[in-house]
Amino acid sequence: MTKFNRMEEAGAGIPPVTEPARQYYFMERAAEIIRRKSEEAGRPLTFCVQTFGCQMNARDSEKLRGILERVGFIKSEDESADFVLYNTCTVRENANLKVYGRLGALRAKKRENPNKIIALCGCMTQEEEVVNTIRKSYPFVDLVFGTHNVYQLAELLVRSLEEDGMVVDVPDATKGSIVEELPTDRKYSFKSGVNIMYGCDNFCSYCIVPYVRGRERSRRPEEILDEIRRLTKDGVREVMLLGQNVNSYGKGLDEDIDFARLLARVAEVPGVDRVRFMTSHPKDLSDDLIHVMASYPNICRHLHLPLQSGSTRLLKIMNRRYTKESYLALTDRIREAMPDISLTTDIIVGFPGETEEDFEDTLDVVRRVQYDSAFTFIYSKRSGTPAAEMENQVPDEVVHRRFPHLLRLVQEIGRERTARFTGQVKDVLVESLNEQNRDLVTGRIMENAVVHFPGSASLIGKIVPVRLDACRGFYYLGTPEF
Ligand code: 5AD
Ligand code: SF4
Numbered sequence: 001m002t003k004f005n006r007m008e009e010a011g012a013g014i015p016p017v018t019e020p021a022r023q024y025y026f027m028e029r030a031a032e033i034i035r036r037k038s039e040e041a042g043r044p045l046t047f048c049v050q051t052f053g054c055q056m057n058a059r060d061s062e063k064l065r066g067i068l069e070r071v072g073f074i075k076s077e078d079e080s081a082d083f084v085l086y087n088t089c090t091v092r093e094n095a096n097l098k099v100y101g102r103l104g105a106l107r108a109k110k111r112e113n114p115n116k117i118i119a120l121c122g123c124m125t126q127e128e129e130v131v132n133t134i135r136k137s138y139p140f141v142d143l144v145f146g147t148h149n150v151y152q153l154a155e156l157l158v159r160s161l162e163e164d165g166m167v168v169d170v171p172d173a174t175k176g177s178i179v180e181e182l183p184t185d186r187k188y189s190f191k192s193g194v195n196i197m198y199g200c201d202n203f204c205s206y207c208i209v210p211y212v213r214g215r216e217r218s219r220r221p222e223e224i225l226d227e228i229r230r231l232t233k234d235g236v237r238e239v240m241l242l243g244q245n246v247n248s249y250g251k252g253l254d255e256d257i258d259f260a261r262l263l264a265r266v267a268e269v270p271g272v273d274r275v276r277f278m279t280s281h282p283k284d285l286s287d288d289l290i291h292v293m294a295s296y297p298n299i300c301r302h303l304h305l306p307l308q309s310g311s312t313r314l315l316k317i318m319n320r321r322y323t324k325e326s327y328l329a330l331t332d333r334i335r336e337a338m339p340d341i342s343l344t345t346d347i348i349v350g351f352p353g354e355t356e357e358d359f360e361d362t363l364d365v366v367r368r369v370q371y372d373s374a375f376t377f378i379y380s381k382r383s384g385t386p387a388a389e390m391e392n393q394v395p396d397e398v399v400h401r402r403f404p405h406l407l408r409l410v411q412e413i414g415r416e417r418t419a420r421f422t423g424q425v426k427d428v429l430v431e432s433l434n435e436q437n438r439d440l441v442t443g444r445i446m447e448n449a450v451v452h453f454p455g456s457a458s459l460i461g462k463i464v465p466v467r468l469d470a471c472r473g474f475y476y477l478g479t480p481e482f
Pocket of ligand 1: 208379380381
């Protein structure tokens with residue numbers, strides 16, 4: 001593609017050293033280049049950001065889109081766009097394979113449009129092996145960056161436009177600062193994720209996240225609260241506090257604060273009608289947190305509490321630092337304080353050495369806790385993690401026998417449990433028009449269940465009372481009560 005000479009750039013000068021000023025400088029530089037390229041092409045240039053994985057990535061993608069819009073690209077959902085960016089996940093091997101498959105398909109599109117820029121970021125790129133594969137097998141990729149320099153997109157884009165060859169800039173995940181206050185393009189005008197911490201220090205033995213996301217770093221409470229105040233002024237009514245392990249929020253900060261106290265302060269911000277958070281580690285969930293949740297009516301009655309396994313023996317090898325009994329005691333305490341709360345979880349089947357007995361323990365916890373829903377995963381070997389080195393990997397046929405059994409149980413219980421509000425009138429935050437039937441709108445109750453009911457687009461972003469007439473598996477059909 002056409003490379004631009006640095007000296008010819010309008011606005012070229014010395015880039016500021018401090019952030020975020022430096023990125024605003026590069027946004028201007030990038031905007032000038034994009035304006036010129038778009039004049040050459042005789043049409044606006046488009047971008048498409050594809051997100052894989054978790055809520056943290058979804059939030060990062062809003063920041064990436066915000067920067068791309070600021071520099072003058074027009075948003076598109078189509079991968080024929082001039083700039084295509086994959087924000088990747090690597091938690092399971094499948095996630096990587098999916099990205100390689102999609103990149104293969106992009107190769108043909110790049111032939112059609114040689115000016116196309118293809119970029120890759122997110123957790124996958126933090127693995128050296130992945131970067132080597134990209135260099136070798138996908139040389140048409142223009143830009144590769146990591147989880148820690150999402151905020152630098154404008155600077156990296158300018159480099160990619162000016163330099164020949166693939167630009168690879170993946171900082172070490174164990175270091176790095178947190179730079180916020182850059183433009184974002186929120187998917188929803190009325191709700192937003194807010195990062196409260198980055199990274200994970202838990203090193204569960206199967207998990208690659210601590211290696212690709214680095215050490216835990218908490219944002220300062222005032223910075224978080226300021227962001228939330230700004231969001232509410234901008235029409236946001238629901239915030240989702242995000243972190244790999246929100247319950248250990250505050251470690252390493254000068255302020256004397258923990259997650260329970262942060263949550264209470266967030267719940268008190270005027271205009272915050274709903275607060276959610278994700279993800280909680282059972283070992284760090286304090287009674288203070290349960291107390292705060294029960295005390296504020298605007299804290300959503302939903303906890304995602306990953307179990308992983310119900311076997312105390314396996315939990316120890318997984319390095320989860322709780323037992324079957326302590327997990328059950330915790331869910332009992334939560335239910336005692338908030339009987340109607342929704343509990344959801346993550347479960348892994350086929351962790352190395354998992355016996356029938358271990359698996360039975362998992363089923364037992366599922367029956368006892370009565371989850372509203374659960375994400376069930378087949379164990380995936382991630383190189384570099386301790387579990388990948390374990391010799392007693394469970395044969396595929398055993399895993400494939402156990403997995404559907406668990407899935408059936410989880411669905412059966414989920415269906416029954418979700419139906420508990422049938423006949424009640426509940427507040428629903430309306431999120432969108434229904435995808436199948438445009439005479440219906442879709443929203444969520446505080447407990448996270450989805451509700452479809454008759455209504456129009458004017459309701460989107462409003463919180464309205466709805467009678468939950470019938471539960472159809474994992475969602476309700478309702479009628480407006482207003
Ligand atoms: N294999 C399967 N599932 C995994 N998870 C994390 N690592 C692995 C792995 N190696 C699951 C856990 C976690 C969720 C986000 O992904 O259940 O809670
Ligand atoms: Fe992975 Fe465990 Fe950290 Fe969750 S808590 S991100 S499963 S290491």
